[in-house]
Amino acid sequence: MAGAEQAKAGGRRSEEGSLFAREAARLMQDRHCTDVLLLDLTGISQVCDYIVIGSGTSDRQMRSVSEEIGKLGKDTGYTWCRTNSDPSSTWIVVDFIDVVVHLFEPSRRAYYDLEDLWSDARQVEFAQQG
Template structure:
């Protein structure tokens, strides 16, 4: 029998997946904040900037769809009509999709400045050169 992911693991996995979905949809300045032990209401924030309301709605729809596929129900959705700040509340994970002016104005990273940032980027695979030596990954 397969081991079921703990609540903590599934929240982190959803946050990372939401960040990657935002990246796949060309969002900018994507940040995942670990709020465990800091916030009494949620464990993770995912914050991203969209370049258009259509793009932000598309990201939101994709994150909601992904949540359903992994058994994570979105409890509240706000801002889909206006498209300047969309909030997806999965309880343990809250996704904030901002346009640039609202991202600057609300500055959630400053408000939650004591939160740890989660590394969510996919690691690029190391490749072999024709001479057999390994090409380092980005950042190595």
């Protein structure tokens, strides 16, 4: 693939990632996750372009939301790479390569404080317009 074609494909993938990350954030908010945050790490991280962070109210809710996010990815052609969670389900990570979703139990979220770790990232609005 020539340089210009690669740049065009990369831009298209980044746009798809942005749209998917917004949908995932909205889904988390709709399913009563709290303090949902979407950060744009484009140009900051070599690992992913977007992270979505939210707090759950219970391990059952967090597992359910992670499954729904996986289904959202599948339905939109954005299939996930893997899901990891700690044994007590206080932190679930759903990895879509370009987009990584973190579901936390509130005290675990405060402990790891990803918001501070990525404080140089731009916060992205994800509320549905109109």
